[in-house]
Amino acid sequence: MRITRINNKKNEQVEIDVDLGLIDPLISKYKGKKGNLIPLLQGAQEMYGFIPKAIFEKLSDETGIPLSDMFGVATFYAQFRLTPVGKNIIKVCHGTACHVQNAKEISESLEETLNVKDGETTEDRFYTLESVACLGCCSLAPVMMIGEQAYGKLTGNEAAKIVKNIKLA
Amino acid sequence: MTTTVTVGLGSCGIAAGAGKTYEKIKTFREVEKLDFELRKTSCIGMCYREPLVEITDETGTYLYGDINEDRAVEVIEKHIHQQDPIRDYIVATDLFSAPENDFLEAQVKIVLRNCGFMDPESIEEYEARDGYRAIKKIASEKIKKEEVIQTILQSGLRGRGGGGFLTGMKWKFANANKSPEKYVICNADEGDPGAFMDRSVLEGDPHSVLEGMIIAAYAIEASGGVIYCRAEYPLAIKRLNIALKQAHDKGYLGKNIFGIKGFNLDIYIKEGAGAFVCGEETALIASVEGERGMPRKRPPFPAVSGLWKKPTNINNVETYANVPWIIIHGWEAYAKYGTEKSKGTKVFALAGKIRRSGLVEVPMGMTIGDVIFKLGGGIKNNKRFKAVQLGGPSGGCIPEFLSNTIVDYDSVTATGAIMGSGGMVVMDETTCMVDVAKFFLDFTRKESCGKCTFCRMGTKRMLEILNRITNGQGKEDDIDRLESLAYEIKNNSLCGLGQTAPNPVLTTIKYFRDEYEAHINHRRCPAKVCRPLLTYTVDVEKCTGCMVCLKNCPVKAITGERKKVHFIDQAICTKCGVCYSKCKFESILLS
Numbered sequence: 001m002r003i004t005r006i007n008n009k010k011n012e013q014v015e016i017d018v019d020l021g022l023i024d025p026l027i028s029k030y031k032g033k034k035g036n037l038i039p040l041l042q043g044a045q046e047m048y049g050f051i052p053k054a055i056f057e058k059l060s061d062e063t064g065i066p067l068s069d070m071f072g073v074a075t076f077y078a079q080f081r082l083t084p085v086g087k088n089i090i091k092v093c094h095g096t097a098c099h100v101q102n103a104k105e106i107s108e109s110l111e112e113t114l115n116v117k118d119g120e121t122t123e124d125r126f127y128t129l130e131s132v133a134c135l136g137c138c139s140l141a142p143v144m145m146i147g148e149q150a151y152g153k154l155t156g157n158e159a160a161k162i163v164k165n166i167k168l169a
Numbered sequence: 170m171t172t173t174v175t176v177g178l179g180s181c182g183i184a185a186g187a188g189k190t191y192e193k194i195k196t197f198r199e200v201e202k203l204d205f206e207l208r209k210t211s212c213i214g215m216c217y218r219e220p221l222v223e224i225t226d227e228t229g230t231y232l233y234g235d236i237n238e239d240r241a242v243e244v245i246e247k248h249i250h251q252q253d254p255i256r257d258y259i260v261a262t263d264l265f266s267a268p269e270n271d272f273l274e275a276q277v278k279i280v281l282r283n284c285g286f287m288d289p290e291s292i293e294e295y296e297a298r299d300g301y302r303a304i305k306k307i308a309s310e311k312i313k314k315e316e317v318i319q320t321i322l323q324s325g326l327r328g329r330g331g332g333g334f335l336t337g338m339k340w341k342f343a344n345a346n347k348s349p350e351k352y353v354i355c356n357a358d359e360g361d362p363g364a365f366m367d368r369s370v371l372e373g374d375p376h377s378v379l380e381g382m383i384i385a386a387y388a389i390e391a392s393g394g395v396i397y398c399r400a401e402y403p404l405a406i407k408r409l410n411i412a413l414k415q416a417h418d419k420g421y422l423g424k425n426i427f428g429i430k431g432f433n434l435d436i437y438i439k440e441g442a443g444a445f446v447c448g449e450e451t452a453l454i455a456s457v458e459g460e461r462g463m464p465r466k467r468p469p470f471p472a473v474s475g476l477w478k479k480p481t482n483i484n485n486v487e488t489y490a491n492v493p494w495i496i497i498h499g500w501e502a503y504a505k506y507g508t509e510k511s512k513g514t515k516v517f518a519l520a521g522k523i524r525r526s527g528l529v530e531v532p533m534g535m536t537i538g539d540v541i542f543k544l545g546g547g548i549k550n551n552k553r554f555k556a557v558q559l560g561g562p563s564g565g566c567i568p569e570f571l572s573n574t575i576v577d578y579d580s581v582t583a584t585g586a587i588m589g590s591g592g593m594v595v596m597d598e599t600t601c602m603v604d605v606a607k608f609f610l611d612f613t614r615k616e617s618c619g620k621c622t623f624c625r626m627g628t629k630r631m632l633e634i635l636n637r638i639t640n641g642q643g644k645e646d647d648i649d650r651l652e653s654l655a656y657e658i659k660n661n662s663l664c665g666l667g668q669t670a671p672n673p674v675l676t677t678i679k680y681f682r683d684e685y686e687a688h689i690n691h692r693r694c695p696a697k698v699c700r701p702l703l704t705y706t707v708d709v710e711k712c713t714g715c716m717v718c719l720k721n722c723p724v725k726a727i728t729g730e731r732k733k734v735h736f737i738d739q740a741i742c743t744k745c746g747v748c749y750s751k752c753k754f755e756s757i758l759l760s
Contacts, residue, residue: 034477037459038442042400076461076618078443079400095362096558096594097520099608105750133445133612134362136402137184138520138594139216139527148403150184156750 018052027062037065037073041080050081086121086128090146090163095134097141106142107131109156113163126167170227172205172249177221177285179212179372180404181365186237187220193241194222205249211373211408213285214276215269216527218260224248234260234269272525275544277506279514280490281530284373289408292415295376301421303496304383308427317388318344321492324500325512330356330448330485331560331589332665333511333578336492339482342472343389346480351391353382353436354476354483356453357398357405360445361561362612364592366516367486369528371398371405374490375412379436381489383421384496386434389482394436397453400443409438445562445616449664450475450483452618463618464664485590487516507533511577519545521594522552531576538572541595552597556680560589562609562616563669565676566602585676587669601698602681603688607635609673613666624667627658631674639699643689648678697759700744704760709734711756718748718757 026043030036040063044055051074060067074080092107107118110129114122121128137143140152144159151162176182176191195207213221218234222244225231231254233244240258248254260269278284287294295301307317322337343351355378359367371378382394398406413436416422424433439457446452447462454476456462475481491513495503504512511533517540520526524546531540537557541547548554556566565586567574574580581588596605614628631654634647655671662668678685687693694702707718714732726742729735737748749757 035439035457035459038456039440042440042442073459073461076444080442096561096592096608097363097526099362100521100594100596100600100605109750132401133360134364134401136359136365136368137181137216138363138365138518139181139219140184141520141526143184152184 018048018054020054020058022047023055023058027059031063036063037070038077041070041074045080050084053082084121084125086125088126088146088166089128089130090144091130091132091135092159093133093135093137093141093143093145094131095136095138095141097138098134098143101141103131103142105156106144106154106159109160110144110163113160127163172224172226173208174205174245174249175208175210175223175225177211177213177219177223178209179369180402181212181216182219182221183404185219189238190220190222190236190241193238194245197242197245201250203245203249209288209290210285211289212369212528214281214369214528214530215260215272215525217525218269221260224254226252229264230262231259231264232261232267232269233258269525272527272529272544272546275539276530277514277532278530279494279503279506280370280487280516281373281528282494283377284369284528287374289373289375290411292376292412292419295374299497300376300493301380303493304380304387304421304427306496307384307387308429314344314388314390317384317496320500321388321495324495324503325507325510326488326491326495326503327511327578328485329487329491329515329590331563331587333588336484336488339472339484340385340388342470343391343480343482346473348480350393350477350479351389352393352395352476352479352481353386353389353391354394354450354453354457354471354481355382355396355489356448356450356483356485357396357402358441358448358453359399359402359486359590360448360616361563361590361592363518363520363558363594364561364590365518366528366591368402368405369518370486370490370516371402372408375405375409376416377490377493378409378486379412379416379421381484381492382436383426383434384492385482385484385489387429387432389480391482392433392435393476394434395457395476396436396438397441397447397457398438400440406438406440413438444618445612446618446664446666449666452664453483454481461618463620464666466663487591508575508577508580510579515576515588515591517591517593519593519595521558522549522597522600523547523595524549533577534575536572537567537574537576537593540576540593541572545595548595548597552599554595555598555600556596556602558586558594558596558605558673559592560587560669560672561592562613563587563665563672564589564592565672566596566605566680567676568680571680585672585679587672599696599698601639601694601696602677602684603635603639603694604696604698606674606677607632607639610635610670613670617666617670621662621664621667623658623661624663624670627654628667628670630654631658631671635674638685638688639694640701641688641692641699643685645689647689648682648685652678700746703744703746704739705737705742705744705746705748706758706760707735707737708756708758711754713754713756715753717751717753721747721751723747 094103143152222233222236318340326336327333444462447456449464452462452464471481516530529544556568558566610632617624619625712734719727726738
């Protein structure tokens with residue numbers, strides 16, 4: 001159920017100083033347009049990597065959309081993050097094709113290597129580990145994606161090795 | 170003629186390294202000053218052989234497979250410089266027998282007519298392949314909108330998103346509702362895990378989808394269009410944006426388009442934000458309007474009250490891509506393919522334990538066994554075929570003994586699965602069907618919007634039971650309990666997500682009851698997947714005493730000395746499987 005995600009620890013809001021001015025052009029672009037809430041949140045997330053609390057408040061003040069509506073939408077969709085993320089996001093695919101070809105092993109191996117659980121960020125903020133529903137490159141299963149680069153036909157050990165090598169580079 | 174070299178740059182290809190292959194060929198051409206045209210195309214369908222490079226010269230067309238950076242230079246050097254094609258790397262050609270020829274020959278390409286044959290970022294190439302001819306024909310021959318709807322109706326085209334509703338009927342309803350403001354929406358929120366048909370069409374032939382939407386807008390007199398596309402498909406969105414701009418520049422979108430007075434149309438892209446339920450049409454509309462994507466009661470159907478409460482027509486990507494072809498070739502040509510009630514072709518994404526995973530388009534009426542064995546090349550690693558999953562989380566598993574089932578909406582539904590949008594995930598003897606059911610239920614539980622109690626709570630309760638079964642704590646009447654919950658959820662949910670969520674469980678119980686019983690009554694997982702039901706032991710013949718398992722065991726259940734056979738203490742073992750995945754000598758046995 002999507003609503004449970006509100007209670008998740010990862011969705012707790014963190015106070016972080018951000019440059020509020022960055023978002024002004026976005027607000028003027030969408031202000032007053034119908035159906036603007038999701039593009040506003042998407043734009044904000046693109047800018048800051050997540051949606052800081054101060055941005056929610058600013059968006060609400062300037063567009064008149066109630067905070068409750070914004071929070072309702074932001075917690076409904078899987079895309080929105082309310083906490084900062086690491087420099088690199090590792091998306092481990094758990095689509096059907098990957099699942100039947102042991103995607104679980106990839107996730108477990110990465111959890112162990114990075115010492116984080118699914119959805120968490122490493123202490124040095126270098127990696128965020130996430131499982132996703134389907135990346136759409138089923139023929140390469142099991143797959144993970146780091147940034148824009150996809151890595152296919154993995155084993156747990158290979159995935160761990162790739163992650164270690166990127167960090168060293 | 171000039172020789173052309175075409176590189177397949179769809180998402181799959183890029184993931185497999187086609188971008189690097191392309192750059193390598195480009196550099197090599199410049200350095201060696203070679204004379205050939207280098208082109209880009211999108212998904213050719215043969216995902217299992219990516220990266221793909223096609224060379225066309227005066228002797229014919231050759232498709233090379235598995236061409237990584239290093240091989241790229243070798244192929245160009247030999248084929249173009251020395252005019253000596255490398256037969257070992259050629260996967261398909263008209264000229265001689267090649268390993269994958271039959272993969273292409275058994276297909277009928279209507280939706281995928283341009284995918285892999287043209288540069289998706291070029292409107293000129295689309296027009297050269299009959300692009301925008303359908304709408305131009307409508308404009309020049311002054312075909313009335315009612316006739317267009319009639320043609321689509323007679324072609325028998327049914328909604329390819331999975332619902333299977335007659336497209337022409339949908340258009341008829343939207344047309345019948347008069348309003349100065351109407352909309353056409355393209356549903357490109359392909360959320361099914363294991364399905365990538367729509368992504369491939371959008372990446373490979375975005376203009377055909379636009380043209381289909383333009384024709385639909387003409388037929389129902391819509392003035393606004395929205396493409397609701399998953400944000401997880403960045404390349405599809407990029408190519409759609411390029412296509413939209415080109416169409417605007419050519420005057421194919423805007424005011425009085427194609428010289429039809431009063432025909433104004435604008436289309437924009439709305440990026441989804443990651444919610445499976447938004448594939449349901451009323452939830453999709455809520456999401457376009459900027460709300461939480463929760464379905465509402467129907468009627469009123471979107472054809473009466475849709476986006477911004479105006480009459481709206483929603484079709485899937487593949488449905489729209491069919492439309493221009495039908496207008497050009499006539500409904501008779503389309504209805505020639507298929508069965509009595511399911512006409513035309515269907516695109517399938519083959520994935521899982523299949524040898525040739527990729528994208529295929531087959532005429533309706535082909536048997537599922539033929540799709541898997543003739544086109545898909547059978548099962549990987551010589552394992553035994555067990556079942557195929559159709560329709561994703563809303564569908565079900567069709568077992569091996571029903572592989573004569575034909576591809577047709579009604580025949581597939583009769584098995585308990587659904588045709589769905591076209592994801593076909595093949596499973597072999599090493600797949601546990603209870604685990605598969607659990608996987609899908611976990612997905613639908615997470616994606617349930619929470620509106621209906623039966624879907625919200627029922628899926629959670631069913632998942633708890635399945636977890637219990639796969640953990641070796643199943644109770645005797647668990648199967649009955651699952652079935653009764655399943656029917657309650659089906660009967661008491663508002664939208665398609667809830668109504669179909671129990672299908673994976675129901676079909677696996679129907680066809681693989683023995684596996685459920687083995688888990689519950691004998692605490693055994695026949696496919697050796699559910700870890701808590703397995704016993705890990707050391708193969709005394711193979712163990713080299715390397716101590717890797719011993720060091721990695723989190724509970725210190727393994728004892729032994731260097732170069733001596735190790736031992737797992739079953740009383741301490743938590744069955745986490747670490748030893749099994751770390752062992753390099755396959756000396757941990759599962760039983």
